[in-house]
Amino acid sequence: MSTIAAIGTATGSSGINIIRISGKDSLNIINKIFSNKDKLCPNEIHYGKIIYNGENVDNVLVSYFKAPNSFTGEDIVEINCHGGTYIAKNILEIVLKCGARLAGPGEFTKRAFLNGKMDLSEAEATIDLINSKTNLEARIASSQMSGKLKDDIVSIRSKMIDILAHIDVNVDYPEYDYEQLSNDNISIFLEEEINRLKKLLSSYEEGKVIKEGVNVAILGRPNAGKSSLLNNLAQEDRAIVTDIEGTTRDVISETVNIGDLILNIFDTAGIRESKDEIEKIGIEKSFKILDKVDLVLYIIDPGKEIDEEEKNILSKIENKGLKIIYLINKMDKYEKTIFDTILNEINQNEEKEVILISAKENLGIEELKNRIKQMFLKDFLNNTSENVIVNSRHKDLIQKSLDMLFKAKEEINNSVPIDMVSISIKESARLLGQIIGEDIDLDVAKRVFDKFCIGK
Numbered sequence: 510m511s512t513i514a515a516i517g518t519a520t521g522s523s524g525i526n527i528i529r530i531s532g533k534d535s536l537n538i539i540n541k542i543f544s545n546k547d548k549l550c551p552n553e554i555h556y557g558k559i560i561y562n563g564e565n566v567d568n569v570l571v572s573y574f575k576a577p578n579s580f581t582g583e584d585i586v587e588i589n590c591h592g593g594t595y596i597a598k599n600i601l602e603i604v605l606k607c608g609a610r611l612a613g614p615g616e617f618t619k620r621a622f623l624n625g626k627m628d629l630s631e632a633e634a635t636i637d638l639i640n641s642k643t644n645l646e647a648r649i650a651s652s653q654m655s656g657k658l659k660d661d662i663v664s665i666r667s668k669m670i671d672i673l674a675h676i677d678v679n680v681d682y683p684e685y686d687y688e689q690l691s692n693d694n695i696s697i698f699l700e701e702e703i704n705r706l707k708k709l710l711s712s713y714e715e716g717k718v719i720k721e722g723v724n725v726a727i728l729g730r731p732n733a734g735k736s737s738l739l740n741n742l743a744q745e746d747r748a749i750v751t752d753i754e755g756t757t758r759d760v761i762s763e764t765v766n767i768g769d770l771i772l773n774i775f776d777t778a779g780i781r782e783s784k785d786e787i788e789k790i791g792i793e794k795s796f797k798i799l800d801k802v803d804l805v806l807y808i809i810d811p812g813k814e815i816d817e818e819e820k821n822i823l824s825k826i827e828n829k830g831l832k833i834i835y836l837i838n839k840m841d842k843y844e845k846t847i848f849d850t851i852l853n854e855i856n857q858n859e860e861k862e863v864i865l866i867s868a869k870e871n872l873g874i875e876e877l878k879n880r881i882k883q884m885f886l887k888d889f890l891n892n893t894s895e896n897v898i899v900n901s902r903h904k905d906l907i908q909k910s911l912d913m914l915f916k917a918k919e920e921i922n923n924s925v926p927i928d929m930v931s932i933s934i935k936e937s938a939r940l941l942g943q944i945i946g947e948d949i950d951l952d953v954a955k956r957v958f959d960k961f962c963i964g965k
């Protein structure tokens with residue numbers, strides 16, 4: 510296998526950069542260009558110069574990790590050079606001239622996987638960790654990187670393999686005095702495995718929220734304060750705010766972090782009967798956005814009564830079955846009695862989720878943020894010890910593996926011969942194994958590592 514090299518850090522105006530070399534020629538290459546090559550020994554870091562064609566290129570620190578005790582399982586040399594765009598690229602070019610080839614995306618991690626340094630789910634967690642946007646996302650990636658998901662998958666899978674072995678003995682060596690598995694025994698086993706897989710699968714909804722965020726639409730009548738709320742949450746003047754009704758014409762989106770939760774917020778055109786062509790299109794979009802959101806923040810302006818038109822709008826939104834928080838805005842401006850009247854109106858049919866706020870004066874906004882976090886992070890606020898599926902490849906494989914167990918269960922119920930049932934269980938175990946990279950298709954591995962950046 511060829512020796513690869515890449516810059517492992519983001520180039521730019523930083524203090525240092527790191528050039529990483531992995532493969533059997535790593536030591537030969539550094540020996541050609543490092544002034545202190547004689548001192549190099551594994552797991553130590555040495556100061557010296559990179560010298561090429563008789564010229565001093567940079568003063569550097571060089572470390573050497575001897576195979577198999579390195580990240581990739583191969584000989585690795587790392588050169589810490591000075592920051593900036595020029596130096597690191599220059600040294601990389603010299604390393605390439607001395608015999609390395611430029612690494613592809615994720616190629617170091619791919620080698621670590623191929624050399625058994627990590628399983629595929631741990632490799633995927635590495636990219637998740639690098640791409641984490643919140644503390645919680647990083648925590649989940651980090652726990653997966655240390656093998657937590659792998660442990661669960663291996664444990665479920667090894668149960669399947671045990672039962673398959675038992676079935677094989679029963680079928681192939683009926684003459685042996687070995688406990689015969691009854692259909693009831695197998696059904697109990699299948700039920701347990703199904704429940705474990707179901708539990709993992711159900712964590713994906715929360716995992717997806719943590720990774721991709723919650724899609725939130727801000728809806729309401731013109732002038733209710735929708736854009737003011739967006740600006741408040743984004744902490745910048747993202748949308749134009751005026752006291753002219755119909756200011757926002759198009760959907761404005763912004764991504765905001767509230768603690769560990771990412772909100773993808775859509776501010777919309779105020780909904781009303783309008784003859785203006787442009788505004789009408791905007792209003793259509795306000796309703797359309799409902800197809801892709803998880804939460805609606807419906808803003809009410811206490812200065813206007815909830816008339817028939819607004820009631821119609823509300824029932825249209827409520828019929829979508831989405832989560833809704835009603836926000837009575839402008840609490841800085843109106844008397845409390847008005848809020849009580851509106852609360853009664855909103856809660857007429859059933860108790861709703863209502864918060865009083867002032868988007869302009871930043872009142873009630875913390876309560877709103879906490880409420881959203883409770884809605885979507887639920888268990889995570891108290892407990893993050895359970896495995897959480899965040900990767901759609903893992904989710905798909907768990908689903909397929911689960912389907913195979915359901916098939917096996919049905920076969921047992923229909924008294925299908927046990928060696929046929931074992932084919933379904935075997936397929937279920939095979940699919941599960943692909944999460945950790947067992948029996949993995951090379952195309953799949955390529956797709957996983959292509960998502961990495963170069964240098965990792």
Ligand SMILES: Nc1nc2c(ncn2[C@@H]2O[C@H](COP(=O)(O)OP(=O)(O)OP(=O)(O)O)[C@@H](O)[C@H]2O)c(=O)[nH]1
Pocket residue numbers: 729730731732733734735736737738749750751752753754755756757758777778779780838839840841842866867868869870
């Ligand atoms: N007093 C007070 N005024 C507010 C508050 N929120 C918004 N406003 C004012 O209400 C007016 C309308 O605010 P916007 O945020 O533009 O309302 P909008 O819902 O986006 O309106 P459209 O885009 O026209 O649908 C502006 O004059 C804001 O300053 C609030 O909490 N208190």
Ligand SMILES: [Mg+2]
Pocket residue numbers: 735736737748749750756757776777779
């Ligand atoms: Mg607006």
